[in-house]
Amino acid sequence: MSEQARQQAAQRGQWRRLPLIDSPRLRWGLAIGAVVYLFLALASVEVNWERVAEGAGRAVNFLGAFMQPDFVSRYDDIVAGLLESLTMTLTSTVLGVLLAIPVGLGAARNISPLPIYFVCRAIIAVSRTFQEIIIAILFVVMFGFGPFAGMITLAFATIGFMAKLLAEDIEDLDWRQVEAVRATGASWWQTMNHAVQPQVMPRLIGLSMYRLDINFRESSVIGIVGAGGIGATLNTSLSRYEYDTSAAILLIIIAIVLLCEYSSSHVRRWTQ
Amino acid sequence: MPVSTTPQGLPVWRRRTTRAQWLQYLAWLAGVSLFLLCWKMISDNTMWVFVEDAGRQGADLISRMTPPEWGYANVLWKPMWDTINIATLGTALGIMMAFPVAFLAARNTTPHPLVRSLALMVIVSSRSINSLIWAMLLVTILGPGVLAGIIAIALRSIGFVGKLLYEAIEEIHPTPVEAISATGASRLQVMNYGVLPQVMPAFAGISVYRWDINIRESTVLGLVGAGGIGLQLNASINSLAWDQVSVIFIMIFATVLVSEWISARVRHAII
Amino acid sequence: MLTLTGVGKRYPTGDRALTDIELTLPKGQVMALIGPSGAGKSTLIRCVNRLVEPTQGSIRLDGTELTKLSGHKLRHARRSMGMIFQEYALVDRLTVMENVLSGQLGYVGFWRSFLRRYPQEAVIEAFRLLERVGLPHAIDKRADALSGGQRQRVGIARALLQSPKLLLVDEPTASLDPKTSRQIMRLIRELCAERELAAIINIHDVALAQQFADRIVGLRAGEIVFDGLPSELTSEILTTIYGEEDWDTTPEPMDEEVSGDETTNTAPINPPYARVMSSIEAGAAR
Incomplete structure (x- = not known):
């Protein structure tokens, strides 16, 4: 009309x-x-209703298990898996962030030469496209079972995540400050230290905390393909239908993620 | 002020006071030792022989992955269709559930603080648990198949969409809401006229972004039996058919790129 | 028609916004409420339609005690009080017609309003009001495509579609340039005369208040310090309201501070969803 x-x-x-x-x-x-x-x-969704009906009882069991999670009977496995997850999370975040800094600098169009720019952007693209678990499969084949492969996986994923955000931050930072420092006759390193770093640092810290949180959540699944961490314990308990143990593990994961979020919001306030 | 005077009476500038400086050193020391401790634990659990062998293993892997067995791609169309369905239906289901949860969780639209903390609890639980874990769980309950995948994706999406949406709701301009209330509108009408138009673009943007992430995530759900191309991936890996694995990787890569492109296009069209 | 007795408002922080306000507004009277920023003008008119809860006193509109109402009855009472806002308070992403029709929300049920199936009479009246304020051609424009003056006209049409007995007007000209301000004030004045509406107009522009109001009430620190005709407003009284200032040399205070606004605005620079969307674009949300 x-x-x-x-x-x-x-x-x-x-x-x-x-x-x-x-x-x-x-x-x-x-x-x-x-x-x-x-x-x-x-x-195209095929549903086996008999199987679903059979599973309904399990669903009830599982919900019941949340009311009575069992932290005790697999205590040792849970603690070991959890420690592995936490150590993997921490080391991979530290390594990933450290490595992301050069990659991020290289991927910022305004401070790096073209060939380096393309290489760094390629690294970022590959790291961001594939799920952590796929990368974990490859690294497990290369480095063998265990937390080392998991750590490398998470560090690799961290590089893509952090470097992209860091590069974008650098690309839209306040150029006048950089020029002001340069005008004093500062070298490249001094410029980075006095003009670029203060501008990107608060967000970098905030994002690292955030990535720590993501890495923990991811570390709880890559165990499924043998890359260490709590995921393996969880997988085992689920396949044994030990729902009370699974519920305990899930509750622990939720609690740690909550803790992470809570503390990272504090750290962010503190650094800004 | 971090300007102090030396015994000779000359002013000295330092970035931090002595106390703050020491605290910082201590924090660094604690951080570094924690890192080293963690590193040691990982190192203890690692067979270093394998790690030293990694280069050779990697080269071997690449040689086995190339050339990709292109003929295998024909088997993959159906699983790929399933994967896309898992992501799309799962996203649809997820955002339908996330929508009311977000309104209950936003400080300015929640009916009661208690309801709010309950909604936040739902969001946190859904967010903390990876879709693969949801899938593992659902496979044991519903049996392997696409349905478990769809529900897993939906459950994981609730938290994501819910969180971003409730943050968007909390940031709306309050005056239009006030104006609509002043006309004598009921609570639901205020939501419909005052709040909804303000968050609609964000809601659409978040949903299509989540769909794009879900495409990525549904490619691996098959690893735990929840349908899609991951099933083929699992089978190929178990039979060490690496030339098939590389075909699957290429297909995943292409699909993810396309979905990312679509989602970016849609988001730009919305705003 | 509207009677306030002993109305007070104390915020939970302990700040007293209003103390012991006594005010009676007869039918058809246009009253301007003047006073410095923070004197409680906004709080006062928001207490009347209960967007702000008064902590003491009574407010009666045609014999109905407003302070005790809740739920359905409160909504019923709000229908008869049209409100016009400083920043227009239109819903940017709705069209002009939808914004005007939202004045009917107190009369129609949820599903009707959800499906935008308004009664024929309501649509006819809405269109007539848009014609009256001079915007019949804009019915399908989005509110954020209008200029400031046009938006305020839409805001006025929305308030009038409620068929109110009383208009509550909160700084209608604060975001407008001097010329548009006068046009808007004249429009409000005329509409009040046409429909025999009473109005309380919060306004910081004393000259405009003097020109367009029947009566002026001065508020200072939450208390009424002046109540009289516009002609009675002398420099001494202005000094008691606003504090020391050379009043005779500032005929139209504040005019220069307000930017011109009759050109068409684009969408607001910072839509409410900007932060969420930018975190999505950066890929930082997980």
């Missing part, structure tokens, strides 16, 4: 909301497309 027609209709008291998409053909096309897709997608 034209603008004028809508005004005349409104004058007579007839008014409908403006459609979100102007062209009726596109509007109906999208709607029908969505319905067809939904139909095809739902049709």
Whole structure:
């Protein structure tokens, strides 16, 4: 309906909301497309209802287990897995952040030469595209089972995450401050230290804390493919249907993530 | 002030006071020793022979992965379709559940502080637990298959979408809300007219961004039996068919790039 | 028609915003409420429609005690009090027509309003009001595509669609340039006359208040320090309200500080969702 027609209709008291998409053909096309897709997608979901009915009892057991989590009977496994996860988290974050700094500097278009820029951006792209668990599979093959492969995996993922954000920070930092420091005759290193570092440092610390939190969450799954950590313990308990132990592990994970978030918000306030 | 005077009466500038300087040294010392301690624990649990062998293993892996067995790609279309369905249906289900949770969790729209902490609890639990763990859990309950994957993705998405959305709700401009309340509108009408239009772009943006992440995550759900291309990946790895694995990797890479592109396009169209 | 007796407001922090306000507003009277920033002008009119809860005293509108109302009854009472805001308080992403029709929310049920199926009479009245304020061509424009003066007109139309008995007007001109300010004040004045509406207008521009109001009330530190005709407002009284200043040489205070606003604005620079979206764009949200 034209603008004028809508005004005349409104004058007579007839008014409908403006459609979100102007062209009726596109509007109906999208709607029908969505319905067809939904139909095809739902049709391709095969559900074994007998198996689901059988599992319903387990679901109840599992919910019950949350009421009575069992920290005790697999105490040693839980502690060992947890310690491994925590150590992996810490070392990988430290290593990852340290390595992300040169990569991030290299990936910032305004301070690095073109060839280095492309190499660093490629590293970032690869690290960000693949799930941690896929990278973990490869590193487990290379470095053998255990937390070392897990640590390398998480460090690699950290590099992609941190370097991209760091590079973007550097790309839009306040250039006048850099020039002011340069104008005093400072060398490249001095410029970095006095003009770039103060501008990006607070966010860098905040992001590192955040990445610590992500790394912990990830460390709880890469154990599934043998890269160490609490994931292996969790996987075992689930496949043995020891839901009370699984519930205990999940509760611990939630508690640690909460703790991480709480403390990182404090650290962020403290550094800014 | 960190300007002090030497015994000779000359002013000395330091960045920090002596006490602060010492505290900083101590903090660094504690940090470094914690790192070394962790490193030692990892090192104790590591077979260094294998690590030293890593270069050779890596080269071996690459040689086995190349050339990719392209013919295998034909087997992968159906699993890829499943993967996309897991991500899309899971996202749809997840955002449907996240939407009310976000409104209950935002300080300015929650009906009661108690409800708020409950909603926050839901969000934190969902966020803390990786979709693979949700999938493992659901596979033991529902049996292996796409359904477990969809629900796993949905459960993980609640926390993500819920958190970002409730933050967006808390940042809306309060005056339009006030104005709508002043007309005598009911609570739901205030949400519908005052709050919703202000967060709609954020909601759409968050949802399509989560969809993009979910495509990534659903590629690996098959590792624990929850359907999609991960099942093939698992099978190929177990049979050491690395030339098939590389085909799968390439397909995942391509799909992820496409979904990332779509999601960025949609987000730009919204704003 | 509107009677305030002994109204006080103390914030939980202990700050006293209003003390013992006594005020009676007859039907059809346009009253300007002047006073320095922080004198409690905004709090006072927000107490009337209970956007702010008064801590003591009674407020009666046509015999109904407003301070005790809750739920359905409160919404019912709010319908009869139209409010006009300083920053227009339109919902940016809704169209002009939707913004005006939101004045009907107190009258229609949730599903009707959700589906935007407003009664025919409401739409006719909304369009007539838009014609009256001079914006019939803009019904399908989004509110954030309008200039400041146009937005304020939409805000006025929304308030009038409530068919109110009373208008509560909070600094209607604070964000407008001098010329638009006068146009808006004249419009409010005319509409009040046409519909026999009473109005309380918070305004910091004393000259505008004197020109357009029937009565002026001066507020200082939460207390009424002047109540009289515009012509009775002398320099001495202004000094008691605002403190020492050479009043005769500032005929239209504050005018220069306000930027011109009759050109079309673009969308607000910082939409509420900006931070969330930027964290998504950076890929930092996990």
